[in-house]
Amino acid sequence: MEYQLSFRVNEHIYLRDPESSELGKQIVKNAIDLIYDLGFEHFTFKKLAIKMSTTEASIYRYFENKHRLLLYILNWYWSYMEFLVDFSLQNIQNPNEKLAKIIELFTQSLPESVGKLDYNKFLLNQIVLSESSKVYLIKEVQEINTHQVFKPYKDLCNKISEVILNINPTYKYSRSLSSTLIETAHSQQYFSKNLPRLTDVADQKDESFVFNFLYQFVFAALKKD
């Protein structure tokens, strides 16, 4: 049995739903490839249009600007990760095991086995590591936040935070620890690869380093005295 995964994305993010047409889907798919190749700063709608043999103006009918397109991809990623958390925690009762599983999801490559995506999981994961914080580290953050465009991120943190409170109901920083878990998973993976002296990774190919680091400090933080 093979199934396709798809998520509804907040309609304030796009001008026209990219899921509603073949061109729209291709825009998102090709954008992931091209942002991976060029980095977000060098990525432009013109280059994307050339890659897809369409025109800039056609892409502008779907997204106001490249930031919105990145935000769309991240909303998609956060929704997907929340699904993956739900999916992976099925039939696990022990909350400690649950949290360990969550840390694994954010530090290892995304599982190929769980559902089929329209997008390349590896590339999606890579651009999340380098580009995700650029969707909220902007002057307009407060303004676009009123349109709930970060809701999937907050929902994801909430879900993790529930598991945390299950382990230690008196812990006062369950949401901050959740967002720190996610942000640190990303930054330490990025540092391991690009600025390893900011980490203690021995072998840059070692996928388990960030898992081990996060596992140690997240569980230490939750230990009751």
Add this chain to the structure above:
Amino acid sequence: MEYQLSFRVNEHIYLRDPESSELGKQIVKNAIDLIYDLGFEHFTFKKLAIKMSTTEASIYRYFENKHRLLLYILNWYWSYMEFLVDFSLQNIQNPNEKLAKIIELFTQSLPESVGKLDYNKFLLNQIVLSESSKVYLIKEVQEINTHQVFKPYKDLCNKISEVILNINPTYKYSRSLSSTLIETAHSQQYFSKNLPRLTDVADQKDESFVFNFLYQFVFAALKKD
């Protein structure tokens, strides 16, 4: 007694040393103000030139592009923070107290009492919160890293990592914990202000929230079993 603080910045970052002329100093000082006002994405050399009543071309004689200018400011910030760590740990013997002091430095407003700067400490601190990660989350990171442009950040982490190893000599992640401390201090302060649902902050004006959160988890991570 009042003294002026100044740091040597890696010469690969600029075309002409901004410390070497009045115009150069003004470029950096005004850039901090304008990046704070507009955000890095909307900041351009043209706007900076108009603000300073000079020309774009004159600014280009100092910095190759706006990213290099931001990198210059961050190098300055990292050097300043390393100085502040050194300064603040004087006469503290207890390594636990030392680390508490370090967390305080990264989570409270920068102390006005320590030395005079050419730059506005408050604005410098604010743009670090929102813009600092943009200096390394770029496609060219590996290439510019070969010129040691991130050395002040690595030195700063090393210094913190020494204090950590003083507390727990067998802890295996002293550098990762240091970079996580700094990155988390920044991201949680940013979230507290702009996306509070990603944190557990009660009152957005509460400066001690991020300190308390970080203090709890850093010391928990270092506890020996």
Add this chain to the structure above:
DNA sequence: TTTAATATAATAGTATTACTATTGTATAAA
């Protein structure tokens, strides 16, 4: 089955941004 309405994307622009080659002027050295 013809006409009208709608949806879609392409053409063809403009304004802004990023960057550079060249020129002009002031100061210092020969």
Add this chain to the structure above:
DNA sequence: TTTATACAATAGTAATACTATTATATTAAA
């Protein structure tokens, strides 16, 4: 007094971001 050279301004070009308008295809109505 002439010659360097240091510096910043003028005056550009190329790329990027964005938009108004037009063309075409499809669907719906008469």
